[in-house]
Structures are given as structure tokens and as C-alpha cells.
Amino acid sequence: MPASNSGQLLRVQLDAAKAFYGIVLTTVLLFWLNQDSISLYCQQKYHQSCELPVLGQSPAWRLGGNLTQALGAARDSFVGSLEQSRTAVAQVDSVALPAPMPVVPVNLEAPHGAPPVVAPKPIAAKVAAPAMAATPTKPAAAVSPNPLPSATVVSLAAGDEVFLVGDSLMQGVAPHLSNSLRKRYQIKSVNLSRQSTGLAYPGFFNWPQTVARTLENSPNIRLMVIFLGPNDPWDMPQGKGKPFLRFKSPEWETAYRQRIDAILDQAREHQVQVIWVGPPNMQKPRLSSAMAYLSGLYQEQVGLYQQHYLSANPVLGYQDDAFSYTLQNSQGKRVKTRVDDGIHFTITGQKLIAEQILSLIAFPGLTVTGH
Known part of the structure; x- marks a missing residue:
């Protein structure tokens, strides 16, 4: 083989080796930095611990995860400081400056030795009233002076907002509920529903923490509607290095009830009404049985807080353990309700x-503007 061809082949092999080395190094670096996110995804997907037996406990390996957490905390702190600065500037701009004192002419023709006579002059321009600073406390929920209709359990007034919490079940319902609230009653909604979320895996998405932060930053929220469950009937992680809690075990149930309570505690602290929607029966018997179990927990805890529980089963025409993809409507036709x-x-x-859900809400004093 000519020497030139041999040299070219060697260069090609070296370039390929460098590219392969770069790919391997980049992959390892990404795993090193994102080990916590990968572990959480694995836990939620397979419902078991996904830590590497030896490497996962190595200080050098954990350094990557700690570095990512520190960068995330620094980012959140920076974003939070920017939001606080923007809020402070907005508050300063919202306060009207006092109107300048009007210049009043002096009568120069007063007799000699007499004090000057001030001629009053009416101010033609209207002085804007100072803007009221936003109050940090929440107003009490508006209550109709007359008893609410028997079907309604909560009440909303002008300026109130509704907070929508949940997984993909809520993601489907939320747009219809939000549109009806906005078009009929000019009620705004805060929709944070997110698929693949629940209460069992707070490391993946922490609903109690999200609810607390949202209610703190949104003082106009007067009603929270919650709809979740299908992502939760699995063994639940306790923490790094600890065994998973077995689904339906006393320890699992205690931890899960505490997470329900954490959300309801925030609602009570911020004087927010709650409608908690229980998931309906499912096509697979095992999942359906799990939903019935979770619905019982939701209903019990919601009742302890004197909030409101709504089962989705009667809405879909289900009785006991029944399941159907269709429902007979008022015209006697079968319509499909489940995918x-x-x-x-x-x-x-x-x-x-x-x-x-909308039928449970009263709107005293608000005019319906559309359907």
C-alpha cells in the first residue's frame, strides 16, 4: 500500500476515534449533570429506585447533581429578584404624584401700606385622585345575601379568579371551564395543569409547593379546582437511599393524606374555596379500583376541611364499578365520553x-354575557 494512502487511512481512523471519544465524553457529562432528573424520570416511569448501586454514592459522581442543583437555585434566586424589582417599580409607578400647587395671582393695586390682597382663582384642571396601593391581604369571598341555589356550593364575585390544578385529566377539562368562566362571567383562570403529575412523586413535580407559591403570588384567587389521580397508584419514594412505600400500605396512606392536607392547608390559609374532583372509573379493573381508593382519601380529607368534593362518576353515568365509553344523552343517543x-x-x-363543575358555582351580582 502506498505510504500516502496509509497516512490518509490513519488520519481517518484518528478523526473517527476523536469523534467517538467526544460523543462518549459528552454523554457521560450529560448523565453526570442530569443524574437527578434521570433518576426522577426513572422512578416515575418504573416506580422503583433507579440509583446506580456503587457509582450513585460516590462523592465525585454526586458532585454533578449537586452542581446542577446549585445552578438551578441560583437561577431561581436571580429570576425571583428580577420579579421583585419589577413589582417594586410597578408599585412606585402606580402611586400618583401630588398635584403641584396652583400659582395664584396677587392684586398689585392694593392701597399703599395695606397688605396685598390675594385674588382667589378657581382651578380649571381636574386633579387625579391618588391611585390606591394594592392591599397585600385577600378580601373575603363574596357571599350572596340570599341563600345559594341548592346545587351550588361556592360563590364568586367580580374580580375573583379560579386556580386549576391537576394532571392530564384536568388538562382536558380546564380549557372548557376557563372559556365558560371568561365568556359568561368575565372570571379569569390560572391554569397550571400538567400531564404526568400527581402527589406521589413530588421530586418530579411538587403540587403542594406549586399551590403555596401560586396562592401567595395571586391574591385574587378565590376558588381552586383540583382533578388528578391516575399517576399516583404506585409505590412511593421516601427519599434518597430509602425503600419505597408500598401502595395502599398504612405508611403510604399517611404520607399521601399529608400531601392532600398540605394543599388544603394552603387553601384555608388564603381563604380559597376548593372543589376537588374525584377521578372516575377506568377501563382496567386494577386501575379503576385504585381510583376508587384514592377518591375515598380525597373525599375524607376534603370533608375534614369543610371543602367540596365532586365525583366524576355520576357525570359520566357510572354506578358502582361500572365503566362505559359512551353515555346516553337527553335525546336518547349514545355519545362517546372516553377515549x-x-x-x-x-x-x-x-x-x-x-x-x-360550573353548576356548583354561584355568581351573585354578575350578568351572564354568553353561553
Whole structure:
């Protein structure tokens, strides 16, 4: 083989080796920095600990995860300081400056030795009233002077907002509920529903923490609607290096009830009404049985806080353990309410649940502007 061809082949092999080395190094670096996110995803996907037996406990390996956490905390702190600065500037701008004192002419023709006579002059321009600073405390929920209709359990007034919490079940219902609130009653919504979330894996997404932060930053929220469950009937992690809590065990149930209570505590602290929607029966019997178990926990804890529980089963025409993909409507026709996965809803099913939630809300003093 000519020497030139041999040299070219060697260079090609060296370039390929460098590229391969770069890919391996980049992959290891990404795993090193994102080890916590990968572990949490693995836990939620397979419902068991996914830590590497030896490498996961190595200080050098853990340094990558700690570095990512520190960078995330610094980012959150920086974003928080920017939001505080923007809020402070907005508050300063909202306060009207006092109107300048009007210049009043002096009568120069007063007799000699007499004090000058001030001629009063009316001010033609209107002085704007100083803007009222926003109060940091929440107003009490508006209550109708007359008893609410028997079907309603909560009340909203002008300027109130609704907070929508939940997983993909809520993601389907939320747009219909938000549109009806906005178009009919000019009530705004804060929709933070997010798929694959629940209360069992706070490391992946922490709903109690999100609720606390949202209620603190949104003083106009007067009602919180919660709809979740299908992502929770699994063994639950306790923390790094600890065994998972077995689903339905006394320890699991205690931890889960505490997370329900953490949300309801925030609602009570901020004087927010709650409608907690229990998940309906599912097509698979095992999952359906788990939803019935979780619904019992939701209903019990909500009752202890004197809030309001709504089961989705009657809305979809289910009795006991029954499941159906369809529902007979008022015209006697069967309409499909569940999609083929036996978990989520069709648009018809979403609208039915949204309307049922809406029927529990009274709007005293508000005029309906559309349907």
C-alpha cells in the first residue's frame, strides 16, 4: 500500500476515534449533570429506585447533581429578584404624584401700606385622585345575601379568579371551564395543569409547593379546582437511599393524606374555596379500583376541611364499578365520553365535567354575557 494512502487511512481512523471519544465524553457529562432528573424520570416511569448501586454514592459522581442543583437555585434566586424589582417599580409607578400647587395671582393695586390682597382663582384642571396601593391581604369571598341555589356550593364575585390544578385529566377539562368562566362571567383562570403529575412523586413535580407559591403570588384567587389521580397508584419514594412505600400500605396512606392536607392547608390559609374532583372509573379493573381508593382519601380529607368534593362518576353515568365509553344523552343517543385508552375523556366528556363543575358555582351580582 502506498505510504500516502496509509497516512490518509490513519488520519481517518484518528478523526473517527476523536469523534467517538467526544460523543462518549459528552454523554457521560450529560448523565453526570442530569443524574437527578434521570433518576426522577426513572422512578416515575418504573416506580422503583433507579440509583446506580456503587457509582450513585460516590462523592465525585454526586458532585454533578449537586452542581446542577446549585445552578438551578441560583437561577431561581436571580429570576425571583428580577420579579421583585419589577413589582417594586410597578408599585412606585402606580402611586400618583401630588398635584403641584396652583400659582395664584396677587392684586398689585392694593392701597399703599395695606397688605396685598390675594385674588382667589378657581382651578380649571381636574386633579387625579391618588391611585390606591394594592392591599397585600385577600378580601373575603363574596357571599350572596340570599341563600345559594341548592346545587351550588361556592360563590364568586367580580374580580375573583379560579386556580386549576391537576394532571392530564384536568388538562382536558380546564380549557372548557376557563372559556365558560371568561365568556359568561368575565372570571379569569390560572391554569397550571400538567400531564404526568400527581402527589406521589413530588421530586418530579411538587403540587403542594406549586399551590403555596401560586396562592401567595395571586391574591385574587378565590376558588381552586383540583382533578388528578391516575399517576399516583404506585409505590412511593421516601427519599434518597430509602425503600419505597408500598401502595395502599398504612405508611403510604399517611404520607399521601399529608400531601392532600398540605394543599388544603394552603387553601384555608388564603381563604380559597376548593372543589376537588374525584377521578372516575377506568377501563382496567386494577386501575379503576385504585381510583376508587384514592377518591375515598380525597373525599375524607376534603370533608375534614369543610371543602367540596365532586365525583366524576355520576357525570359520566357510572354506578358502582361500572365503566362505559359512551353515555346516553337527553335525546336518547349514545355519545362517546372516553377515549380508547380507557382513562382520558373525549371533548364531549370534558365538556360534561366542566359544566358540572360550573353548576356548583354561584355568581351573585354578575350578568351572564354568553353561553
